[in-house]
Amino acid sequence: MSELRFAQLSRALRRQGVAARHARRAALEMSGHYHQLRLQALARGEPPDQAARAAHEAMGADAVLIERYAGRRELRGWLYRWPAVYAVAPLASFAVLCVSIMALLVLVLNGLQLLVHHLAVPAAVAMAVNSVFVVALQWVLPVLVGAGFALLASRRPVALRWLIASVLLVCLTARLMNSGLMLPIPGQRGSATLGIGIRFRTLALQLTGTLITAALALAPYFIVRHRSGWRRSLPS
Amino acid sequence: MGERDPTLMAGVPELVVLRLLAEREMYGYEIARTLKVLSRETLSLGEGVLYPALHAMEARGLLRPRPRQVEGRTRIYYQLTARGHRRLERLTANWQRMSAGVARILGTSDHE
Numbered sequence: 397m398s399e400l401r402f403a404q405l406s407r408a409l410r411r412q413g414v415a416a417r418h419a420r421r422a423a424l425e426m427s428g429h430y431h432q433l434r435l436q437a438l439a440r441g442e443p444p445d446q447a448a449r450a451a452h453e454a455m456g457a458d459a460v461l462i463e464r465y466a467g468r469r470e471l472r473g474w475l476y477r478w479p480a481v482y483a484v485a486p487l488a489s490f491a492v493l494c495v496s497i498m499a500l501l502v503l504v505l506n507g508l509q510l511l512v513h514h515l516a517v518p519a520a521v522a523m524a525v526n527s528v529f530v531v532a533l534q535w536v537l538p539v540l541v542g543a544g545f546a547l548l549a550s551r552r553p554v555a556l557r558w559l560i561a562s563v564l565l566v567c568l569t570a571r572l573m574n575s576g577l578m579l580p581i582p583g584q585r586g587s588a589t590l591g592i593g594i595r596f597r598t599l600a601l602q603l604t605g606t607l608i609t610a611a612l613a614l615a616p617y618f619i620v621r622h623r624s625g626w627r628r629s630l631p632s
Numbered sequence: 633m634g635e636r637d638p639t640l641m642a643g644v645p646e647l648v649v650l651r652l653l654a655e656r657e658m659y660g661y662e663i664a665r666t667l668k669v670l671s672r673e674t675l676s677l678g679e680g681v682l683y684p685a686l687h688a689m690e691a692r693g694l695l696r697p698r699p700r701q702v703e704g705r706t707r708i709y710y711q712l713t714a715r716g717h718r719r720l721e722r723l724t725a726n727w728q729r730m731s732a733g734v735a736r737i738l739g740t741s742d743h744e
Contacts, residue, residue, distance in 0.1 A: 418687050418691075421687070421697070421708060422683055422684075422687065424706055424708065425659075425660050425683055425708055426679060426683065428659070428660070428661065428705055428706070428707055428708075429660055429661045429664075429679055429683075431705065432661040433661075455679050456678060456679065456680055460680040461679060461680045461683070461684070464680050464681065464684040465683075465684050465687070467684075468684055468687075468688050468691075470688055470691040470692060471684065471687050471688060471691060
């Protein structure tokens with residue numbers, strides 16, 4: 397029972413935004429403290445089960461401890477001390493992923509051209525590859541990045557406004573991007589392009605796309621929150 | 633044990649913990665026990681106050697934690713850092729100045 401109590405304490409502290417190292421150490425120290433109190437009760441001549449109960453009671457309610465830890469800013473994880481990071485981190489991750497994918501593709505294609513001197517694919521294949529690439533980079537990737545950060549946030553008390561702002565930012569960036577991957581076709585060299593810009597003519601369309609991808613990215617978050625709320629409401 | 637007024641306790645846990653650790657390194661339970669004994673049960677820091685305070689002092693660079701294996705269990709011993717020593721000197725001076733002032737006022741009131 398005692399180990400379970402301290403494992404639960406560690407999890408509860410982390411859920412309240414306490415940094416992982418402090419949560420782990422608090423559980424370890426509280427477990428040691430409990431052990432000492434139990435030994436003290438045993439030395440007084442109390443039977444083992446009564447000694448364990450007395451030690452648990454002497455330590456008081458975990459809720460008080462959790463509140464005290466969570467109330468100290470210096471003990472909170474960096475994400476909780478600077479929640480605005482949540483608005484920037486997904487965008488930074490998305491940008492790093494895009495640039496990395498492009499760099500990798502350029503490297504692979506250049507390598508292939510060195511090996512196969514006259515590498516060329518039919519135009520239809522090149523167009524199909526380009527379409528798949530654009531969908532993957534500008535639709536699938538932002539949804540995955542947004543959903544990943546949203547799921548991470550669902551396990552922490554991150555304010556919903558930061559989460560929504562961050563997902564919208566990623567999806568908007570993806571919609572404003574221009575990307576392309578044209579494999580070499582007969583008589584034409586291949587190319588990879590990545591840029592960003594606003595086209596006012598299609599702005600409404602881009603904003604609609606932003607909202608659709610953001611909704612897709614946020615859907616798993618709301619499903620998880622809904623399910624955990626539903627589980628909590630079940631009678632124990 | 634006398635009644636404890638929380639409004640008089642502000643800053644006391646930090647001062648007494650730093651003072652104890654200036655003597656030698658200790659772990660949480662040992663600190664709680666020693667405080668109780670030395671203060672003749674006037675001061676008693678519950679786990680809910682002691683451990684968050686220790687962690688906060690460590691986060692501010694006043695203490696350094698050192699895990700040690702004792703009888704198959706890991707104990708976290710706390711040592712005072714140089715910054716902790718300076719903080720203790722400041723807090724002690726403040727406390728002595730304040731308690732002397734309060735003692736003078738209480739003494740004056742007794743005479744009137």
